[in-house]
Amino acid sequence: MHNFDYHAPKLLDTALTMISDREDAKIIAGGMTLLPTLKQRLAAPSDLIDLAGIADLRGVKKDGNEIVIGAMTCHNDVATSDIVKANIPALAKLASIIGDPAVRHRGTIGGSLANSDPAADYPGAVIGLNGTIVTNKRSIKADDYFLGLFETALERDEIITSVRFPIPERAAYQKFRHPASGYAVVGVMVSKTGADVRVGVTGAGPCAFRMSEMEAALAKSFTADAIKDLKGNADDLLSDIHSTNEYRAHLVGVLARRAVAEA
Amino acid sequence: MTSKVTLTVNGKERSADVEARTLLAELLRDQLGLTGTHVGCDTTQCGCCVVHVDGKAVKSCTMLAVQASGKQVTTIEGLAAADGTLHPMQEAFREHHGLQCGFCTPGMVMMGIDIANRMPGADEKTVREQLEGNLCRCTGYQGIVEAILSVVNPGAVKDHHHA
Known part of the structure; x- marks a missing residue:
């Protein structure tokens, strides 16, 4: 790891000034992706600005x-929050199966979303639950947030402050978990609120996305049977050593049906 | 460039000059001489480096020393009493033969205590799931799981060694 200057501001405004003043600075949240990236010298920021000391950025309400x-x-x-468990148990479950217990003590929701790893869990939740990403500047709807592989709508001097999730009537998350890393080979968050049905998929493509065809079918009949003939579009999905794109397309269908059955 | 970091390690205030890039594991091992914390993979996977920061299990190879400034850190060296009496989790590992080569053991014991703190009464399946971030290359999991279960949920232990 190349060396850098470390800063631990207590206020968001201080962090924003620091990031504006330092061209090659990076924000660190939990560091569960960034520190391994620095160790591999895939990034070499001049400064790390740690958000851990900013108390306002923590908590559930x-x-x-x-x-x-x-x-x-x-x-x-998030996994153990009584508020989350009572209102969106699918989100608590999702948080409880990220990484491992020690990683879950450090990794954060804001860090996960700012990084937008294609195999991370929270992007699927934000898409599938119609969440809103709140920053120091604005509120970004889930549908406008994920732009591509590790690419989001966040600007350089923009910091996520919170994430808002409307409470759904029903929701469930199903994940085909990579046995070694815990990352989602594919993960699907399904939710239903009134006539509005959302199917958010992570792990399968360059970034999290909706399955509109499934949503339309589920809006007519919220049953696993209603989507039995639907799966992902392999042409749009990732292939790597863990899975071919065809297999990921298949998993999208399987996990969506399981999620609907569980919701 | 270095800066001074001050933290509490095993109940004692400790200070050291560290580079910003110094890992907590490196501070503990190389500067404070606490080599009980092991570094197996150095990639956040194996869990040999697990310590407690403010009472919670973390992987010290994936936390900067400066991030532990002002925090309470407990390592494997901080568990036994001054007279050498083992911590109940250490005693359980001894009793249930929860180790073979011993390399993963410090992290396993620290994670075992974290599991006991977070989920008393956990069943065997839960204990196994909670250990997914701690790898034993000897594959000695049976004794490890029995040791942790004997602390968190004594009734659930099916002890093969003392049957």
């Missing part, structure tokens, strides 16, 4: 019909 999760809330705190 209910605001009307939404659950609001601070960007620096770690996965274990």
Whole structure:
């Protein structure tokens, strides 16, 4: 790892000034992706600006019909939150199967979403639950947030402060978990609120996306049978040593049916 | 360039000059001489480097020393009493033969205590799931699981060694 200057601001405004003033600075949240990346010298920022000391960025609350999760809330705190478990148990379950227990004590929801690893879990939740990413500048709807492989709508001087999830009537997350890394080979979050059905897929493509055809079929009949003939479009999906794109397309169908059955 | 970091390690305040890139595991092992914390993979996977930071299990190979500034860190060296009496989790590992080569053991014991803190009464399946971030290359998991279960949920132990 190349060396860098480390900063631990106590206020968001201080962090924003630091990132504006330092061209090659990077924000560090839980560091569960960034530190391994630095060790491999795939990145060599001049400065690391740690958000861990900014108390306002942590915590879970209910605001009307939404659950609001601070960007620096770690996965274990989401998984064990009474508020999350009572209102969106599918989200608590998702958080409880990220990485391993020690990783869940460090990794954060904001870090996961800012990084937008194609195999991360939270992007599937934000898409599948119609979440909103709140930054120091604006609110970004899930559908406008994920742009491509490790690419999001976030600007350089923009920091995620919280993530808002409307409370669904029904929701479930199903994941084909890579046995060694815990990452999603494919993960599917399904939710239903009134007539609105969403199917969010992670792990399968360059970034999380919706399955519109499945959503239309499920809006007519919210049953696994309604989507029995549907699967992902292999041409749009990733192939790697863990899985071919055809297999990922198949898993999208299998996991979506399991999620509907569980929801 | 180095900066001074001050933290509490095993109940004692410790200070050291570290580079920003120094890992917590490196501070503990190379500068504070606490070599009980092992570095197996150095890639956040094997769990040999698990320590407690403010009471929670973390992988010290994937945390900067400066990030532990002002925090309470407990390592394997901090578990036994001053007179040498083992911590109940260490005693359980001894009793249930929860180790073979011993390399993963510090991380296993620290994670075992974390499991006991977070989920008392956990069943065997849960204990096995919770150990997924701690790898034993001897594949000695049976004794490890029995040792942890004997602390978190004594009734669930099916002890093969003392049957």
